[in-house]
Amino acid sequence: MKIVVATHNEGKLPEIRTIIENELGAAAHQVELVSAGSMNLPDPVETGVTFEENALIKARDVAERTGLPALADDSGLIVDILGSAPGILSARWSGVHGHDGANNALLLSQLEDIADEKRGARFCCAAALVIPQDCKESQVDGTPLKARKIVELGEMRGAVIREPRGENGFGYDSIFVPEDQPGRLDNAGRMLTSAEMTAEEKNAISHRHKALTALAPAIKELID
Template sequence: MKIVVATHNEGKLPEIRNIIEAELGQAAQHIELVSAGSMNLPDPVETGVTFEQNALLKARDVARRTGLPALADDSGLIVDVLGAAPGILSARWSGVHGDDEANIDLLLAQIADIPDDKRGARFNCAAALVVPKHCGEERANGTTPKAEETVKLGEMRGVVIREPRGENGFGYDPIFVPDNQPGRRNANGEKLTSAEMTAEEKNAISHRHKAFVALAPEIKELIG
């Protein structure tokens, strides 16, 4: 079964594929993941005001355009002292979408006076699965049944430090130290930022991993 992942970032596919294989075992061989980018699908405008709404918006758009089951996720950083911010605006916090350095600089400036023990934060992720009904499955009154939709959430808690560390990852990874740490520290004996972890270490504890693990049973149902 082909499932379209609503992303133009090909790097997401191996991570999601690994989760599905780990959770579904041999059944995962019946699933083929392809990206929306590889199918030349446009990115929908994210007009939702929550991670859940944006994940569903993206998955619905892909499912509607392709007639295939679609996966999507939306995630961001929530800093406790900033309420829900940056939240859904994480990727464009500085005003320019995807400018990681500018986003980090602005965030650090905004909480510069906050003491270390008050800099708690969390990454949240919403993962959505939308399964369109077949065109032939119409009700007696001629209407088409709505697509089946499922959303699952994942969270990774930690703290925001004062200076970036690490070269891996993306976004706010260099200034975020997860509470859940691997069994090692950096060369200075400090807890690791997400950007100092290997991809495997980060994926094992990440908000995205948790959300897609929770979604795995719904994916399994697609193949019986």
């Protein structure tokens, strides 16, 4: 069964493959993941006001264009004292999409006078799976069923520190210290930022990993 991942970032596919292999075991070989980018599909306009809505917009767009099951995720950082911000605007908080340095600098300046104990935050992710009506996985005895959609959520709690640390990851990873830690400290004896963790350490606790893991049973249902 082919599933199209609604992304132009090929780096997302290995993480999803690993989750599917861990959750589905031997059945994982029945799932073929391809990216929307490899199929030259355009990025849809994300007009939603929640992570769930934007994940569904991306998954629906790919499912409608391909007639195949589609998987998408949307995520961002929510800082407690800022309410829902940066939220769905996380990637363009500074006004320039994907400019990590500018986004981090603006957020740190906004929190400059906030005490350490009040800098709690969480990364949130919504993962969506959409199975189109005319897809064979949405049929019983050849009879089309109603198109299906499944959305699962995941979060990673922690806090925003005062200056960047670490060279790995992307986005706000260098200024975010997760509550869940890998059992080691940095050279100064401090808890690690997401950017100081290895990819394996971060993926084991990440909001995206949790949301995609929760979605795995729906994928297993398709191939069963």
